Amino acid sequence: MTRYLEGRVAIVTGAGSGLGRAHAFALAKQGAKVVVNDINGRHQGAPGREVADQIVREGGAAIADGGDVRDMEQMEAMVSRAVGEWGRVDILVNNAGVLRDKSFSKMTIEDFRFVIDVHLMGAVNCTKAVWEHMRAQRYGRIVMTSSSSGLYGNFGQSNYGAAKMALVGLMQTLSLEGEKYGIRVNCLAPSAATAMTEGVLSPKDLEGLSPEAVSPGVVALVAEQAPTRMILLAGAGSFEAANITMTQGIHLGNASDPVTQILQRLGEIRDRRDEVVPGAGWDQYRLELSKAGLLLEEA
Numbered sequence: 342m343t344r345y346l347e348g349r350v351a352i353v354t355g356a357g358s359g360l361g362r363a364h365a366f367a368l369a370k371q372g373a374k375v376v377v378n379d380i381n382g383r384h385q386g387a388p389g390r391e392v393a394d395q396i397v398r399e400g401g402a403a404i405a406d407g408g409d410v411r412d413m414e415q416m417e418a419m420v421s422r423a424v425g426e427w428g429r430v431d432i433l434v435n436n437a438g439v440l441r442d443k444s445f446s447k448m449t450i451e452d453f454r455f456v457i458d459v460h461l462m463g464a465v466n467c468t469k470a471v472w473e474h475m476r477a478q479r480y481g482r483i484v485m486t487s488s489s490s491g492l493y494g495n496f497g498q499s500n501y502g503a504a505k506m507a508l509v510g511l512m513q514t515l516s517l518e519g520e521k522y523g524i525r526v527n528c529l530a531p532s533a534a535t536a537m538t539e540g541v542l543s544p545k546d547l548e549g550l551s552p553e554a555v556s557p558g559v560v561a562l563v564a565e566q567a568p569t570r571m572i573l574l575a576g577a578g579s580f581e582a583a584n585i586t587m588t589q590g591i592h593l594g595n596a597s598d599p600v601t602q603i604l605q606r607l608g609e610i611r612d613r614r615d616e617v618v619p620g621a622g623w624d625q626y627r628l629e630l631s632k633a634g635l636l637l638e639e640a
Contacts, residue, residue, distance in 0.1 A: 345564040347372035350427045352419065354378040354410050354467055355437030357388025360486075360533050360552045364434050365392055367556035368563070369401035373432065376406050376423045380437075383407035402427075410437045410463030416470040424474065432563045433471050434484045435464035435508075445499045453500040460486075460504035464511065472524075481524035482563035485512045487572060488530050492583050505530075509572060509585070516570035517621060525569035527562045530583065531555040532576025549577045586616045587625060592632035 355361040357379030382389025396403035408415035441452035475481025491505025516526040534547035558575035572583040
């Protein structure tokens with residue numbers, strides 16, 4: 342069987358349990374050397390240390406890291422340690438996450454900020470720490486962990502959903518900026534039974550949502566043949582793609598009452614026939630200017 346990651350060096354955050362643990366084992370089985378990051382996870386008996394030790398026992402290469410993804414200096418130290426151990430970093434899987442679920446009216450601003458700090462800023466810190474290494478070696482594979490809660494919304498998860506959709510925006514831009522350096526950036530939106538889904542789904546449903554069923558998607562997103570700028574949905578052995586699309590809409594020009602026109606023609610604006618997936622933010626400008634009979638002239 343092909344080992345897609347032979348000789349590659351990978352970092353997986355939040356890898357002491359759940360999805361991160363499954364990802365770390367999957368990457369190791371594909372030949373990657375793995376940094377198993379989990380907060381306070383280097384000491385004996387810590388979940389991250391146990392995952393790293395098991396990978397080694399099974400013939401792989403792994404080290405445990407206990408850095409907090411919210412701390413930029415700790416993430417830089419983690420990357421330096423990986424480079425010192427194995428000479429490079431090829432793969433980053435931003436998986437670390439937390440929940441602080443409540444309806445928006447009952448949620449404290451502290452809980453909102455904490456979730457943003459872990460999911461969004463944690464991924465920013467880790468990505469920033471590996472970015473220059475990947476640019477210099479002209480190779481990198483980065484996965485952001487998004488969620489259906491961010492893509493489509495979920496009651497009681499305004500903080501989580503905001504963070505997860507923000508990661509899609511981060512991926513969209515970094516995939517463009519990294520392209521000429523061989524850095525491919527994608528998002529994963531997993532459905533899996535983890536500590537974050539306990540008490541939310543029925544036991545029967547949870548049985549079908551093993552984290553291990555998601556991890557092949559991660560391997561595909563970090564392989565040499567990986568796509569870039571993809572939102573891969575994964576769960577229960579199924580894989581789908583999500584897209585941020587743009588409809589053809591309408592052009593009102595100098596209509597005397599544009600607000601009324603917009604409200605009366607919302608169906609036309611929403612009509613998904615001939616919708617497109619923009620290649621960059623400027624595509625919106627191009628479409629709107631072309632409908633106005635103009636051309637986009639970039640400075």
